[in-house]
Amino acid sequence: MHPTLKRIIFFTSIIAFWEIGSRLELWLPIILPSPTMVLDALVTGFEDKTLIYDLVASFKRLGVGLALSLLIGSALGVLLAKSKTADETIGTVILALQAVPSIVWLPLAIMWFGMNETSVIFVVVLGGTFVMTLNMRSGIKNVHPLYIKAAQTMGSRGWDLFVRVIFPASIPHVVTGARLAWAFCWRALMAGELLSTGPGLGYTLRFASDFGNMALVIGVMIIIGIIGYIVDQLIFQRVEKTVLKRWGLES
Amino acid sequence: MFIEITDIQKQYLDKDNNPLNVLTDINLKVEKGEFVSILGPSGCGKSTLLSIVAGLTKATSGEIVVNNQKITKPGKDRGMVFQQAALFPWLNVMENVTFPLKKEMSKKQAEDQAKKYLQMVQLSNYLHHYPHELSGGMQQRVAIARALAMNPDTLLMDEPFGALDEQTRSRLHGQLETIWTETKKTILFVTHSISESIKLSDRIIVMGTKPGTILQDIQVDLPRPREQYKKEMLEIEEHIMGYLKKEIDKVVSEELANASNT
Numbered sequence: 001m002h003p004t005l006k007r008i009i010f011f012t013s014i015i016a017f018w019e020i021g022s023r024l025e026l027w028l029p030i031i032l033p034s035p036t037m038v039l040d041a042l043v044t045g046f047e048d049k050t051l052i053y054d055l056v057a058s059f060k061r062l063g064v065g066l067a068l069s070l071l072i073g074s075a076l077g078v079l080l081a082k083s084k085t086a087d088e089t090i091g092t093v094i095l096a097l098q099a100v101p102s103i104v105w106l107p108l109a110i111m112w113f114g115m116n117e118t119s120v121i122f123v124v125v126l127g128g129t130f131v132m133t134l135n136m137r138s139g140i141k142n143v144h145p146l147y148i149k150a151a152q153t154m155g156s157r158g159w160d161l162f163v164r165v166i167f168p169a170s171i172p173h174v175v176t177g178a179r180l181a182w183a184f185c186w187r188a189l190m191a192g193e194l195l196s197t198g199p200g201l202g203y204t205l206r207f208a209s210d211f212g213n214m215a216l217v218i219g220v221m222i223i224i225g226i227i228g229y230i231v232d233q234l235i236f237q238r239v240e241k242t243v244l245k246r247w248g249l250e251s
Numbered sequence: 252m253f254i255e256i257t258d259i260q261k262q263y264l265d266k267d268n269n270p271l272n273v274l275t276d277i278n279l280k281v282e283k284g285e286f287v288s289i290l291g292p293s294g295c296g297k298s299t300l301l302s303i304v305a306g307l308t309k310a311t312s313g314e315i316v317v318n319n320q321k322i323t324k325p326g327k328d329r330g331m332v333f334q335q336a337a338l339f340p341w342l343n344v345m346e347n348v349t350f351p352l353k354k355e356m357s358k359k360q361a362e363d364q365a366k367k368y369l370q371m372v373q374l375s376n377y378l379h380h381y382p383h384e385l386s387g388g389m390q391q392r393v394a395i396a397r398a399l400a401m402n403p404d405t406l407l408m409d410e411p412f413g414a415l416d417e418q419t420r421s422r423l424h425g426q427l428e429t430i431w432t433e434t435k436k437t438i439l440f441v442t443h444s445i446s447e448s449i450k451l452s453d454r455i456i457v458m459g460t461k462p463g464t465i466l467q468d469i470q471v472d473l474p475r476p477r478e479q480y481k482k483e484m485l486e487i488e489e490h491i492m493g494y495l496k497k498e499i500d501k502v503v504s505e506e507l508a509n510a511s512n513t
């Protein structure tokens with residue numbers, strides 16, 4: 001059977017079971033509202049544009065945070081790959097920091113920047129930076145020596161060698177780094193918004209929960225999941241696949 | 252002399268950090284425009300020697316002077332065709348070949364130059380293909396076109412035709428000979444094939460192994476094209492075979508000794 005068909009049947013049965021269970025009042029709507037109620041909440045949210053404002057606000061933070069983390073991460077990665085001293089000092093710190101979920105920085109960020117946009121973006125940036133750093137570093141360190149040798153016999157060295165050979169050769173690692181950075185930033189953003197101010201998807205989630213609007217809570221969760229899925233599968237997976245193929249790393 | 256290789260020694264450290272002599276007492280003088288082949292059993296240090304001339308590997312001692320300049324680093328005056336194609340996978344065929352040309356000429360000029368050499372290696376229909384879409388032999392031909400398009404005074408070629416079929420190889424022999432007679436490049440050509448070396452070169456350097464040394468320096472004085480001198484070529488081939496056989500036997504018996512020790 002075609003995988004798409006399997007998925008359709010799978011999701012239809014879950015939703016059907018969920019709807020029927022709700023109608024038969026096997027559980028209370030406050031515990032788990034029915035699919036129709038969730039859909040209603042979403043339609044209302046989009047009609048009065050609150051969900052649209054949330055989406056725009058969240059994406060703005062994500063865009064800024066992810067862009068900064070990719071920039072800072074790449075720069076740090078190049079530094080670690082090129083300087084042994086930096087690798088032995090800053091490198092160790094980054095390995096340790098990478099193990100810390102970035103949301104634990106929020107209390108500090110709120111002390112430094114206040115309960116605002118900057119604090120959330122700060123947490124998002126921290127979320128993605130270190131994976132990007134580590135991937136950029138290993139990308140540059142693992143450039144096939146033959147590429148460098150070939151380029152050198154063709155008169156390329158220094159900056160030219162970096163821009164035309166070393167960096168492009170490490171693109172597969174850069175793409176993997178960016179994909180992980182996006183995933184970490186997205187999670188950090190939701191956590192940050194949940195704990196700070198709105199508008200934003202995370203903020204609306206907490207707001208709805210405070211007012212017992214479980215249908216909206218589930219609706220927002222679904223939106224968060226779908227966005228995560230789309231960006232990961234439809235954008236990053238595809239780019240990664242193309243790159244791996246082009247770079248001859250996959251048959 | 253155009254290339255002067257003087258007292259080159261090369262040691263690598265093996266896994267127990269003991270020095271391993273890869274090349275000892277390599278002395279070789281090559282005239283401008285000479286086509287010199289280097290023959291020798293696998294592992295005797297042919298690639299290492301070429302890499303030292305290219306400036307990619309430092310010799311443990313000794314010096315190499317090319318065109319009155321001591322070699323300390325790689326340069327565009329010495330084009331190299333590596334044993335593996337060494338194409339950049341993120342660039343298509345055309346971009347790979349124009350890679351070394353970007354700085355010194357316009358895009359149009361570079362592309363015309365590239366097309367000329369890609370046509371020579373029969374790859375005009377693959378300008379926009381990426382290396383992963385080409386066979387090993389096609390990749391190697393792109394690498395040859397890339398080195399030729401750069402138009403270096405010296406060409407260092409490390410078994411450039413090893414991965415090609417007999418017909419393509421023989422066609423490329425002809426083309427390389429033509430380029431060489433027209434441009435008077437100096438060529439150091441590493442090969443496993445005795446007949447290939449006799450067909451192409453003015454001189455054949457036979458190397459021995461463990462450590463890598465020069466055993467013989469054989470002048471090939473047959474007029475070109477050499478196809479009509481089959482008999483003379485065969486005589487030279489047998490002559491060289493005699494030297495190489497001893498070396499290959501040496502490698503084999505050493506292998507057997509090692510195998511029985513472990």
Ligand SMILES: Nc1ncnc2c1ncn2[C@@H]1O[C@H](COP(=O)(O)OP(=O)(O)OP(=O)(O)O)[C@@H](O)[C@H]1O
Pocket residue numbers: 263264273291292293294295296297298299300334
């Ligand atoms: N980076 C290195 N470190 C240690 N040993 C090396 C290194 N490079 C080459 N060698 C050794 O030097 C010797 C010569 O290697 P080289 O590649 O020059 O041989 P070759 O004559 O080109 O062989 P082939 O015909 O198989 O290509 C080999 O014994 C090899 O193991």
Ligand SMILES: [Mg+2]
Pocket residue numbers: 297298299334409
């Ligand atoms: Mg070799």
